[in-house]
Amino acid sequence: MNSPQAPAPADRTASPAKPSLGRIALFATGDFACNLYWQSLSFFLLFFYTDALRLSPAVAGIVLLIGSVWDGIADLLVGIHAERSRRDYRWFLSAGAMPLGLGFVLLYVAPPLDGAVLMVTVLAMHLLFRALYAFVNIPYSAMTARITGDSGQRALISGLRMLFGTAAALVVALGTERIAAIRPGGLGGTEGYLTAALLFGLVGAALLVVVGRGSPAAYGQGQARVSILAAMRVLARNRAFVTLNLAMAAVGMAATALTRSVLYYFSYVVGDSAGGPAALAMMGFAGALFVPMWMALGVRTGMRGLWFASAVLGTAAVGAFAGAGGSDAWTAQLFLVVMQAVLVGFNLVFWAMLPDTVEYGEHRAGVRVEALGFGVSALVQKFALGLAAALMGLIYQLVGYHPGAVQTAETVTGIRWVMLAMPALCFGASAVVMWANPLRRGAHAKIVADLASRAKEK
Structure with missing residues (x-):
């Protein structure tokens, strides 16, 4: 078995040419395509599942939990394959774009089935989509570590990806609602979702092909292969990697509880079913506006400091909204806009x-571990x-939620507190974990300089 110290690190004796802004922007548009799919799932x-297919909340939550666990496994397997493969990461985007678009459309097909057969069919389509998404998204995400080694450019890439991702969220929120409005059943039917999925699937697939063929070339791929077990040990001992991912897992649970509560909150707490998609669209629009602000603040505070600022703002927003105690649409929309700003920061x-x-x-x-690290991170x-979605389904079941019905006071209270308590607890946990992250301001630049010095000495 290969030792982690055996292979020589990738050559950095010469600084790679920085990709142009145009090539970086083209690469970042891949997040628009990916988020057409991902935001549809989130929103x-x-x-x-509950209000169109009439699955029980508990069953729907289990489907999402199994799908998320399988998604993580698929992410890991794709990360292992991409790490060992001699193929350029861009190949995965071009090869997987069309199958992924088709898999997304199948998510919103309503089979003429019921009971256990319906659940199994829905789960199978869900697992298929998740595997196809992993095949494309893991290599795409890992490309950031290859197309540039400059921390500033990586922050710029992340900011542009966030802008395109929030733009996709806006398109999904507005587009799905408007398409559903002209199809039978609206958001409570199935035809609107399928029509929107067909449109988003086509656009997303075409864009991913373009990104796969036109993104900047990678650098630093000359390292000898190491065993997967050795690479996993490297990741397990990487304190920066471990703490960052644990902190983000807590934020992911908060985001799931928040975004997946919106439609239920507006339908059954506010009493305005049309307000839910409008609020999601407003969150997407606000997210795009907040990205430049967070980028500018991050330059001054460092990325780690920006995390703590987001955690403080998010916790304060939950406290203020809970204290206000209102259930009107305007207050809820303002709260969601602030929370979207917080999530953008994270x-x-x-x-x-x-x-x-x-x-x-x-x-x-x-040892340099790239795609495998992104695969483990995604896992x-x-x-x-998935855990957050399953908890939501379980809580909704326990508080007596019934789709399309008038909810009891206990159910309304449960819906409200899922959207508030889970995010507040998770934000606090993420800040505690991030405190142990060693990548303080300026630390990465020193590491890159030291790696270059070591390479020259060899």
Whole structure:
């Protein structure tokens, strides 16, 4: 078995040419395509399962939990394959784009079945989509660590990806609701979801092909292969990687509880079913506006400091909204806009810092682990998302939620507190974990300089 210290690190004696802004922007548009799919899952799939397919909340939550666990496993397997493969990461995007678009459409097909057969069929389509998404998304995410080694450019890439991702969220929230409005049944039917999925699947697949063929070339791929077990040991000992992912897992649970509560909250607490999609759209629009603000603040505070600022703002927003005690649409929309700003801050930090953990691990162990690290990261995040969705389904079941019916006071209270208590607890936990992260301001630049010095000495 290969020792983690055996292979020589990738050559960094010469600084790679920085990709142009245009090539970086083209690469970042891949997040628009991916988020057409992912935001649809986040915003609408649970509601589609319960209120369109009429699955019970507990069953729908179990489907999402199993899907998330499988998604994480698929992410890990794809990460292992991409790490060992001689193929450029861009190949995965071009090859997987069309199958992924088709798999997304199948998510919103309503089979003429019921009972256990319906659940198994829905689960199978869900697992298929998750596997196809992993095949494309893991290599795409790992490309950030290869197309540039400059921490500033990585932060810029993360910011642009966030902008395109929030733009996709806005398109999904507005587009799905408007398409559903002109189809039979609206958001309570099935035809609107399928029509929207067909449109989003086509656009997303075409864009991923373009990104796969036109993104910047990678650098630093010359390292000898190491065993997967050795690479996993490197990741387990990478404190920057471990703490960043645990902190983000907590935030992922908070985001799941928040975004998947919106349609239920507006339908059954506010009493305005049309307000839910409008609030989701407003969150997407606000997210795009907050990205530049967070990027500018991150330059002054460092990415780790930006995490703590997001945690404080998010906890304060939950406290203020809970204290207000109102259930009107305007107050809820304002709260959700602030919370979206908080989530944008967390996500910007995570995607800016995750590539930097590659060099941190290489500096500590002498081994560069890229795609496998992104696969393990996705495994952790997907498990957290699935756990949060399952908890939501269980809580909704326990408080007596019935789709399409007038809810009891206990049920309304349960829906409200799922959207408030889970995010507040998770934000606090994430801040505690992030305190142990060693990538303080300026640390990555010193690591990169030391790696270059070591390479020259060899």
